Amino acid sequence: MNPKKASSLPPLSPAEQALMDLIWRKQPVSVGDLLRAVNDGRAEAITRSTLQTQLHRLETKGWLLSDDEGRARLYRSVPSEKGGRGKVLAELKQRFFGGSGLSLVRCLVEEGGLSKEEFDELNQLIVKHQQGKKP
Known part of the structure; x- marks a missing residue:
């Protein structure tokens, strides 16, 4: 499979994200290790077959590669974490904020409960x- 650019990948469901x-x-990561991580702290564990179905869907969508x-x-991701998160953020920005980055940031600042440290870091990033x- 040829790795796709994150921007060309289909959207993720919340569970896939x-x-x-x-x-x-x-x-x-192996299925066993991933199953332990997914179920850590969950009141109701998901089954191995459910996890394998989700992994297969992610592979079909082009988000994952697997090797025996x-x-x-x-399993390993096709896009980098930065590229994948950027794709998800672009979808979120479009869906909830009409494509406006300012509206997204405004929501984070006004409603997101950012800590003082996070505000300081955001200010440094803006400057x-x-x-x-570039940071």
Whole structure:
């Protein structure tokens, strides 16, 4: 399979997004390790077959690749975490904020419950971008 650019990938459901978050942190990851991570702290555990169905869907959509390594099948993401999260953010911005980045940031600032440290970091990021520096 040719890796796709994140922008060309189909959208993720909330459950798929949560799974991708785990995969980005733990990749390459086996079904067994992923199942333990998914069920950690859950009141009602999901089954191995449910997880495998979700992984198959993500593979079909182009978000994941799998390789058989020894006895275990290992999964890794196709897009980088930054690229994948950017894709999800662009969809969120379009769907909930009419494509306006300012509206999205305004919502985070006014309703998002940002900590003082997060506000300070946001201000530093804005200043760097105004000066033409990339973080």
